[in-house]
Amino acid sequence: MKILVINCGSSSLKYQLIDMENEHVIAKGLCERIGIAGGHIEGKTFDGRQFSEEIDLPDHTVAFGRVKDALLEGECKVIDSLDEIAAIGHRVVQGGAVFDHSVVVTPEVIREIDNLSALAPLHNPAHIQGINACTEVFGEEKPQVVVFDNAFHSTMPKYAYSFAIPQDLAEKHQIRKYGAHGTSHKYLVERYAEIKGIPLEGTKIITCHLGNGSSVSAVKDGKCIDTSMGLTPLDGLVMGTRSGSIDASAVTFLQEREGWTPKETSEFLNKKCGLLGVSGSSSDMRDNMTAREEGDKNAELATDMLFYQIRKYIGSYVAAMNGVDAILFSGGIGENSVHTRDAVVRELGWLNIRLDEEANDVRGKEIRISTDDSAVEVWVIPTNEELAIARDTKRLVEEQ
Ligand code: AMP
Numbered sequence: 036m037k038i039l040v041i042n043c044g045s046s047s048l049k050y051q052l053i054d055m056e057n058e059h060v061i062a063k064g065l066c067e068r069i070g071i072a073g074g075h076i077e078g079k080t081f082d083g084r085q086f087s088e089e090i091d092l093p094d095h096t097v098a099f100g101r102v103k104d105a106l107l108e109g110e111c112k113v114i115d116s117l118d119e120i121a122a123i124g125h126r127v128v129q130g131g132a133v134f135d136h137s138v139v140v141t142p143e144v145i146r147e148i149d150n151l152s153a154l155a156p157l158h159n160p161a162h163i164q165g166i167n168a169c170t171e172v173f174g175e176e177k178p179q180v181v182v183f184d185n186a187f188h189s190t191m192p193k194y195a196y197s198f199a200i201p202q203d204l205a206e207k208h209q210i211r212k213y214g215a216h217g218t219s220h221k222y223l224v225e226r227y228a229e230i231k232g233i234p235l236e237g238t239k240i241i242t243c244h245l246g247n248g249s250s251v252s253a254v255k256d257g258k259c260i261d262t263s264m265g266l267t268p269l270d271g272l273v274m275g276t277r278s279g280s281i282d283a284s285a286v287t288f289l290q291e292r293e294g295w296t297p298k299e300t301s302e303f304l305n306k307k308c309g310l311l312g313v314s315g316s317s318s319d320m321r322d323n324m325t326a327r328e329e330g331d332k333n334a335e336l337a338t339d340m341l342f343y344q345i346r347k348y349i350g351s352y353v354a355a356m357n358g359v360d361a362i363l364f365s366g367g368i369g370e371n372s373v374h375t376r377d378a379v380v381r382e383l384g385w386l387n388i389r390l391d392e393e394a395n396d397v398r399g400k401e402i403r404i405s406t407d408d409s410a411v412e413v414w415v416i417p418t419n420e421e422l423a424i425a426r427d428t429k430r431l432v433e434e435q
Contacts, residue, residue, distance in 0.1 A: 036055040036429060039051070040124045040425050042126045043164070044161050045070075066101065069092045075092075076088050076090060078105050085111070094164075099168045099172040122428050124182055124428030125179060130184070131209060133151065134181075136186055137181060137186065139435065145167075182218060182423070185214050188215075190259050191260055214265070216248070216264065219366070219423075222419055222420060222423040225257075239357075241253055241254070242363045242365070243348075243366075245372075246275075247367065250272065253352035261355050275309050286300060310338075314336075320367070324338065360411065360412065361411060371399055373397070377395060389409040391403075
């Protein structure tokens with residue numbers, strides 16, 4: 036069975052065709068600048084064939100049409116017929132409190148995703164465009180499944196996901212913590228249990244998905260009980276360009292003093308803060324680490340803030356779960372930054388965690404980086420959100 040996994044944004048789409056017999060990627064690629072002049076598509080196959088093309092992509096239907104052609108014909112052909120694709124799985128950012136698990140797409144599901152657009156104005160409308168374009172290009176009979184980025188966090192208790200504001204207002208506007216990166220956090224704990232050959236029941240795991248966007252989750256018995264992202268992916272840790280948690284008074288103060296509209300304020304907090312804002316030079320962790328090594332004090336502050344905040348979240352989640360068995364690092368920073376993992380774990384000696392420095396000298400590889408006598412296991416586990424989406428899609432299609 037082959038599953039096509041789609042991650043669709045307002046002007047971009049990424050795809051992967053996965054063979055579920057062995058869970059290998061057969062082909063993958065991306066379309067950029069959809070609906071904007073200067074469109075681009077590129078892709079590659081499992082056996083090293085590649086293509087790249089500058090082509091106008093006026094809308095998502097044209098982009099999906101081009102993806103279909105790339106899979107079916109030309110130098111990068113990987114299938115003989117669309118019948119080989121059993122189903123399509125879409126990543127959807129916001130399922131609100133409506134969807135606590137993945138579902139097969141129906142007109143009602145599309146309506147509900149649309150109703151939740153206020154909570155993800157950049158993402159949910161783009162996902163609907165992607166689903167509709169897929170229906171046009173791949174046909175109505177091709178099953179489509181939506182996998183929600185926040186569904187894994189739906190198990191948080193009310194006292195963890197509520198904000199301390201009048202509850203009638205919270206309910207009226209659906210304001211609460213929803214979290215994000217759920218597909219990744221879920222993949223990480225399930226992969227850990229798989230590696231260890233243990234059930235998730237009885238485990239206490241802290242997952243650190245650290246990339247351009249970052250979040251930490253507390254997962255008890257395989258269920259998320261808290262996570263660092265909030266109503267939107269702005270909350271929690273310092274990120275590439277996002278501020279992370281900030282006293283709301285600082286925000287209203289800035290609005291008053293700078294005369295910003297809510298839209299300008301949101302743009303500021305999402306695009307101009309985080310590592311970029313503090314360092315004044317780059318949102319990229321590698322750039323910041325290089326600048327830090329060259330003595331740049333602003334980059335040092337930005338990265339120290341990140342290390343400190345990751346540690347604080349870990350400490351608070353140990354308290355929230357009354358213990359921890361394993362800490363898992365993933366995402367571009369978590370998988371590749373030896374320094375970040377070292378800076379975070381080194382100060383957690385009070386938990387009797389011991390880092391294996393040699394093992395920690397690793398990039399993008401699944402490996403345990405704690406010593407045998409460490410009281411808590413620490414692992415690097417490269418995330419695989421596409422595979423998690425493909426697995427859910429396969430399961431739902433087989434259940435139909
Ligand atoms: P992601 O959003 O998961 O793709 O992660 C992107 C982030 O990972 C960027 O900030 C990169 O600079 C960071 N990253 C990738 N490789 C490294 C590395 N070797 N050391 C530090 N950060 C890295």
